[in-house]
Amino acid sequence: MQEAHEDHPMSRKLTVIPEQCSGCGICELVCALKHFGVNNPKKAAIRVLTTYPHPVVRMPIVCSQCKVPTCAQVCPVDALRQVNGVVQLDEDNCVSCYKCVEACPFGAMYAHEDCDLPIKCDMCGGDPECVKKCPKGALRLIPEAALGESRRLNNVLSYTQMKEIEFYEKGEKRVIRYAEVGKEEL
Amino acid sequence: MSIKSGYFKKHLHADLTKGCIERRDISDAFLERHIGGRGFGAKLVWDSLKRHDFRIAPLGTENLLVVATGPLTGVYLPASGKTSFISISPATGLYGDSSMGGAFGIELRQTGIDMLSISGRAPELSVLFIDNAETTILPTPELKGKSCLEAEGMIKERLGTHAVHVATIGLAGENLVKFACVNADWSRNAGRTGMGAIMGSKNLKAIVVRGQRDLPVHDVAGLAVESDKAFKYMKEHKYFKLWQQQGLMNVIDYANEKGILPTYNFKDSVFARHDQINGATMLDRYKIGDSACFSCPMSCGNICLVKSGKYMGTVVEGPEYETCAMLGPNLGIDNFAAILSATRLCDELGMDTISTGNIVGAVIEGYEKGILSLADLDGREIAWGDEDAILELIQKIGHRQGVGDILADGSRRIIEKWPEMDKIILQVKGLEQSAYDSRASISMGLAYATSDIGAHHTRAWTIAKEMEEGQNWSDDEKVDTVIYHQKLRPLFDMLGVCRLPWIELGLSELHYANFYKYVTGKEASLEELLELSNDVYDLTRLINARLGISREDDNLPYKVWANPPLTGPNVGKVIDREDFQKLLSLYYKKRGWDEDGIPPAELETKFAD
Numbered sequence: 001m002q003e004a005h006e007d008h009p010m011s012r013k014l015t016v017i018p019e020q021c022s023g024c025g026i027c028e029l030v031c032a033l034k035h036f037g038v039n040n041p042k043k044a045a046i047r048v049l050t051t052y053p054h055p056v057v058r059m060p061i062v063c064s065q066c067k068v069p070t071c072a073q074v075c076p077v078d079a080l081r082q083v084n085g086v087v088q089l090d091e092d093n094c095v096s097c098y099k100c101v102e103a104c105p106f107g108a109m110y111a112h113e114d115c116d117l118p119i120k121c122d123m124c125g126g127d128p129e130c131v132k133k134c135p136k137g138a139l140r141l142i143p144e145a146a147l148g149e150s151r152r153l154n155n156v157l158s159y160t161q162m163k164e165i166e167f168y169e170k171g172e173k174r175v176i177r178y179a180e181v182g183k184e185e186l
Numbered sequence: 187m188s189i190k191s192g193y194f195k196k197h198l199h200a201d202l203t204k205g206c207i208e209r210r211d212i213s214d215a216f217l218e219r220h221i222g223g224r225g226f227g228a229k230l231v232w233d234s235l236k237r238h239d240f241r242i243a244p245l246g247t248e249n250l251l252v253v254a255t256g257p258l259t260g261v262y263l264p265a266s267g268k269t270s271f272i273s274i275s276p277a278t279g280l281y282g283d284s285s286m287g288g289a290f291g292i293e294l295r296q297t298g299i300d301m302l303s304i305s306g307r308a309p310e311l312s313v314l315f316i317d318n319a320e321t322t323i324l325p326t327p328e329l330k331g332k333s334c335l336e337a338e339g340m341i342k343e344r345l346g347t348h349a350v351h352v353a354t355i356g357l358a359g360e361n362l363v364k365f366a367c368v369n370a371d372w373s374r375n376a377g378r379t380g381m382g383a384i385m386g387s388k389n390l391k392a393i394v395v396r397g398q399r400d401l402p403v404h405d406v407a408g409l410a411v412e413s414d415k416a417f418k419y420m421k422e423h424k425y426f427k428l429w430q431q432q433g434l435m436n437v438i439d440y441a442n443e444k445g446i447l448p449t450y451n452f453k454d455s456v457f458a459r460h461d462q463i464n465g466a467t468m469l470d471r472y473k474i475g476d477s478a479c480f481s482c483p484m485s486c487g488n489i490c491l492v493k494s495g496k497y498m499g500t501v502v503e504g505p506e507y508e509t510c511a512m513l514g515p516n517l518g519i520d521n522f523a524a525i526l527s528a529t530r531l532c533d534e535l536g537m538d539t540i541s542t543g544n545i546v547g548a549v550i551e552g553y554e555k556g557i558l559s560l561a562d563l564d565g566r567e568i569a570w571g572d573e574d575a576i577l578e579l580i581q582k583i584g585h586r587q588g589v590g591d592i593l594a595d596g597s598r599r600i601i602e603k604w605p606e607m608d609k610i611i612l613q614v615k616g617l618e619q620s621a622y623d624s625r626a627s628i629s630m631g632l633a634y635a636t637s638d639i640g641a642h643h644t645r646a647w648t649i650a651k652e653m654e655e656g657q658n659w660s661d662d663e664k665v666d667t668v669i670y671h672q673k674l675r676p677l678f679d680m681l682g683v684c685r686l687p688w689i690e691l692g693l694s695e696l697h698y699a700n701f702y703k704y705v706t707g708k709e710a711s712l713e714e715l716l717e718l719s720n721d722v723y724d725l726t727r728l729i730n731a732r733l734g735i736s737r738e739d740d741n742l743p744y745k746v747w748a749n750p751p752l753t754g755p756n757v758g759k760v761i762d763r764e765d766f767q768k769l770l771s772l773y774y775k776k777r778g779w780d781e782d783g784i785p786p787a788e789l790e791t792k793f794a795d
Contacts, residue, residue, distance in 0.1 A: 022430070022485035024478035025289065029262045037406055039261040042296065042398040049348070052372045053335065053501040056475050056489050112398060135421060135483030136430070136476065 011085050012141045014062060014121070014128055017150050020138035021058040023048050027130035027139060034129045035119075043112050045121040046130050046139075060139060062130070063087065063108045063121035071100035071109060071120075086123045094118070190707030191404035192257035193217050196299045198321065200314055202388050203247060203306030207321045212300060215795075218708065221680040221718055222256030224283045226301050227272025228725045231281060232793055235274075240732050244276040244380075245362055245387035247307045253294065253353075253393065254301035256682025257705050260292030260401050260480060263413040264420060264693065265684035267292060267480030269370075275379035276387075277364045277541070277596045278616040278640050280733050281726045282379030285644075285679050286353070287479030288371035293351040296397025308389040311360070313341060315394045329391045331357055333534035334369035341394055354392035355382040356536025358584045362386050364596035365541035365618070369533060373487070373503035374479065377538040379617060379639050380596075404707030412700045416693055420483055423691045430476060432465035433486030434506035439464050441511065444653045445754035446623040448516040450570055451547030452612055452745055455623040456754030457515035463522045472522060477503050484686060490526050497523040502530040505539070511621035512543025517550065518570025528577060535584035540642075544618035545593050545600070546579055548611035557606045564588035612743040614641035615735070625746055626756035627652040629664040632769050635740040636668065638726040644679075645723075646671035647689070665773045670716075677719040724777075725793055727785050737783040740770060 025048055028041035036043045046062040069087045072080035079094040080087055094117050101109040101118050110119040121128075131139045142149070162177045195217065197210045220229050234250045235242060242249050252272040260266055269291030275282025294302065297316045304314070313324045326344075329337050334356040342348050351370060358366035359382030366382030367375040376382075385391070403409055420426055428436055441447035442460040449457040461467065468488060477487030492500040505513065505525060513519065513528040532539045550568050552558040560567065564582075568575040582590030592603055597613040612619040617640020624630035633646035643649075646668045652659065674695060678685035681702065687693040699712040727735075742761065750758045771781065779785045 019475070022476040022478035022482075022487070024482050024485060025480050026262075026483065029481060033262060033406065033410060039401040039403050039406065039409075040296070040399070041260075041292070043400075050371075051348075052489075052503070056491075056501060058475065058477070114398075114400075133417070135417070136485065 011144060012126070013065065013085075013144050013147055014123060014131065015140050015142055015147060016060050016062065017138050017140065018057065018059045019154070020136045021048060021060055022136050022138075023050050023058040024135065026133050026135060027060055030129040030133045031121075034124060035122075036115075043115065043119060045110060045119050047110065060130075061106060061108050062139075063104075064106065065121075065123070070103050070105055074099045074103040087120070088122060089117065089120050091117055187708055188214055189218055191402045192702075192706035193300050193402060194295070194298045194399075197301050197303065198299045198316065199303045199305070200321070200323070201306045202304060202308040202312065202314075202323065202390060205308075205323055207323075209299075217257075217300075219718065220722070221677075221715070222259070222300065222682050223254050223268070223270040223285065223680040224272055224676060225680040225718070225722045226254040227252035227270055227283055228281065228722050228729065229793065230301075230303055231272060231274060232725055232729055235729060235732065242274055244274045244279060245383060247388070248305065249274050249384065249387070251304045251381070251384045251388065252301060253304075255291045255295045256680055258698075258701055259682030260289075260295050261403055261705060262410060262481065263683070263697075263701050264416050264687045265479060265482035265484065266682065267482060268679065268682050268684050269294065269376075270679050270682075271368055271376040271381040271384075273379075273381060273384045274733075275617070275639065276362070276383045277380045277598075280615060280639070280735060281729045282381070282639050283679070284367070284376035284378040284381050284639075286368065286370055286374045286376040287482075287684060288351075288374030289480040290351040290353050290370035290374070290395065291682060292401075292480050293395040293397050295401060296399045297395055298397065298399050302393070304388060304390065306388065311389050311391050313392045313394055314390060315345070317396045318398065326391055331360065332391075333357065334536045335372055335534055337392060338369075338372055341392055345394070347396070350394050350396045352392050352394050354536070355385045355390075356534055356584070358535040358537040358594075359383055359386040360391070361584065361586045361594065363535075363537060363583060363586070363594040364599075365538040365545075366536050367538045369536050373477075373533055375533075375536075375538070377540065378642055378644075380538075382536050403705050405704045409701065409704035412697065412704060416687070416697050417483060419693055420687055420691050425691065426484070429484045429486055429690060431469055431473075433484075433488050434508075435465035435468050435488060435510060437507040438510060439466075441507070441622070443755075445626060445751060445756040446649060446653070448511050448543075448547075448621050448623055450518055451516060451544075451551040451610065452619075452623060453551065453749070453751075454753055455625070455751035455756055457520075459520035460515065462520045463510060463514045463525060467522055472526065479684060482684065484691070486686065492523040492526055495523055497527045500527050500530050502526050502533060504533075505529045508621045509539040509543075512540050512547070516543050516547045516621070517576055519573060519576070520571065521573065524573040524577075527573075528580060531577060531580050531584075535580070537580070537584055540620055541596065541618040542580060542583065543621075544612055545583070545597065546576055548597070548600070548607060549579065549589075549593065550576075551610050552604065552607055555610070557604055557610065562589060562604075609744040609748070612641065612745060614741060614743065615639075615739055617641050619743060622647070622649050623751065623756070624649065624742070625751060625761060626759045628761050628765060628769060629659075629668055631742050631746060631761045631766060632664065632668050632773060633671070635742055635766075635770065636672070636773060638723065638730060641743070645675055647675070661769055661772055665769060665776055668773065669776060672723055673716040673720045676722060677715055680719060680722065721792070724785055724789055727779065727783075728789055728793070731784050735783070737770070737774075737781070740783055742766070
């Protein structure tokens with residue numbers, strides 16, 4: 001078996017940055033178009049869940065391609081398997097019991113009356129449509145080791161003890177943030 | 187060539203008095219002729235008026251409420267999330283419509299219908315639940331008096347699912363406030379012409395939809411290619427990011443710079459403290475999330491949070507330009523947090539922010555000028571920028587308490603009660619004016635005067651062009667532009683899409699003829715589609731003419747003739763009555779209506795079948 005190259009698209013993860021999602025649903029539309037050839041967001045393997053006003057959340061929900069997939073564990077006929085970083089559905093063996101849809105801890109598998117099989121993200125063979133078409137950059141394909149990066153950065157930027165000063169540089173307003181540390185701590 | 191796809195060809199009718207639901211077929215000829223949205227609605231309203239010998243009380247059981255999508259609603263193309271609500275307006279007594287974004291219409295279509303019509307009155311407060319092929323009328327007395335936000339939450343809880351879309355009214359709709367709106371997806375409103383009061387008059391708290399059907403598209407691949415081109419164009423536009431960041435809030439600076447920003451009830455048209463309430467301030471201090479209607483990359487919606495101070499904790503989607511201008515500068519409010527609070531209040535009550543801002547502004551000026559006494563205001567003083575008094579007055583309108591009971595009936599009733607208010611309040615045909623001052627733009631005046639729903643900018647918005655062209659613009663060109671807008675802008679509502687990609691980012695209108703072709707399988711040039719849209723304009727004029735409208739009603743607010751803006755680039759400017767009448771005559775001539783603004787009698791036969 002060929003070893004997956006580090007930069008092989010399949011070793012990349014589809015990640016969601018919910019803070020950037022506008023809830024437009026373009027990901028849903030293009031997913032269903034690609035896999036079913038129809039205009040129907042209800043046939044997508046990705047859906048945007050919206051709550052408002054408490055809390056305000058726009059969260060695209062899509063398969064995380066877990067390394068220990070709950071969906072595969074509950075599958076009675078072994079029709080779900082991790083292959084090259086993607087949990088793939090063996091359409092010939094699937095008995096459409098939808099145990100996987102119910103078991104997924106994220107609710108990231110879907111069902112539709114017209115479809116005989118559960119609807120599951122297949123990463124479009126490594127080049128997901130949703131990532132390409134998201135107008136907000138809320139869906140990204142990144143190396144596994146980079147997962148959580150944006151959250152780390154956001155968290156640091158919002159660190160409550162940071163101080164802020166405003167100043168002008170070539171006529172443009174700039175803000176610099178810094179952590180105020182006492183003399184004895186330096 | 188006739189249509190091959192693009193529609194479910196089904197019309198759902200609910201008679202709430204009898205509690206019966208009927209699924210009717212729609213003919214190809216009807217679909218081709220009227221396209222969708224307000225095209226469907228105008229025809230249904232016309233037929234219903236004829237059946238009732240043109241005697242329909244807007245809030246009577248016989249008045250029909252039409253909720254219509256278009257063939258492009260919900261398909262893969264930029265901003266396909268529009269739905270229209272059409273009826274006889276309680277504010278004007280004339281043809282009325284209003285469209286909303288969000289995703290309600292997509293879900294409505296996915297139940298397998300192109301439009302919904304509702305007549306009668308439910309015996310108790312109810313919800314119409316269209317769940318795929320099944321439709322039920324659920325009595326929901328527990329929703330009485332609930333805000334739009336609460337009602338949406340309670341309905342989802344009762345149905346045990348978050349995966350439905352809810353179009354609901356708030357207390358204002360239940361109380362038949364004549365500018366009550368319909369609110370969907372928490373914050374998307376069919377705001378104008380009082381469609382919420384129509385639902386209230388039918389004892390209909392909400393319409394709930396859940397659907398999952400494929401949307402009918404003739405050439406899926408062809409459409410995707412065309413749409414990808416349009417999306418690409420938009421993404422590469424230099425202002426794309428600005429639209430995502432600020433949405434319509436970026437118009438505040440523009441309107442202030444051009445001197446068309448309503449300030450102190452249109453006494454002025456620039457606001458000195460505009461930088462405290464503009465898009466940059468919103469982005470800097472209040473915006474916590476972005477929000478888009480279905481399939482829209484521009485995501486012009488802004489979710490804002492007040493993080494400190496008196497209004498701390500206020501969350502609202504919005505405001506957009508109109509709301510911010512009407513509830514901010516127009517009332518002398520320079521505190522963006524207070525504007526957010528007022529916007530949220532209007533969302534909860536389910537009340538149009540444009541009309542509310544106009545009426546509250548007129549009350550403040552009326553009191554200032556002594557037209558309204560302290561006793562008229564129930565002993566509560568009000569002044570420019572008095573946030574507490576303003577928020578309290580908005581509450582009183584929604585609850586119909588004290589003076590709020592009169593104000594809730596809109597500008598016509600206000601003028602009837604206090605005739606001098608006619609010189610204070612800005613309205614045409616009973617609909618309060620949008621947030622673009624027309625005194626420096628006669629073509630915008632013409633647009634307001636001849637809009638089929640009253641003083642709204644939805645039909646024609648020529649003010650930007652006139653600001654650029656200045657005086658070097660012939661009457662012919664002004665009239666032609668107004669008429670072109672009145673054809674094109676409503677076409678977006680008929681197709682079921684938003685017009686902002688075209689207006690704001692300059693996406694060519696030619697795309698839309700192609701979208702129509704790929705979706706319906708029918709070749710139609712943009713010109714042909716515009717002609718169909720123009721027919722609807724003739725039809726709505728016919729409706730209004732039969733309901734008593736003529737030249738004298740195509741009028742403008744008193745201030746536009748008599749009170750110029752006090753400062754700013756348009757200081758001293760008003761519209762000259764004679765110039766306007768000349769322009770109006772030219773407009774009628776080009777439209778083929780007579781000197782009194784009445785369309786030819788033979789037009790009736792055109793809409794006979």
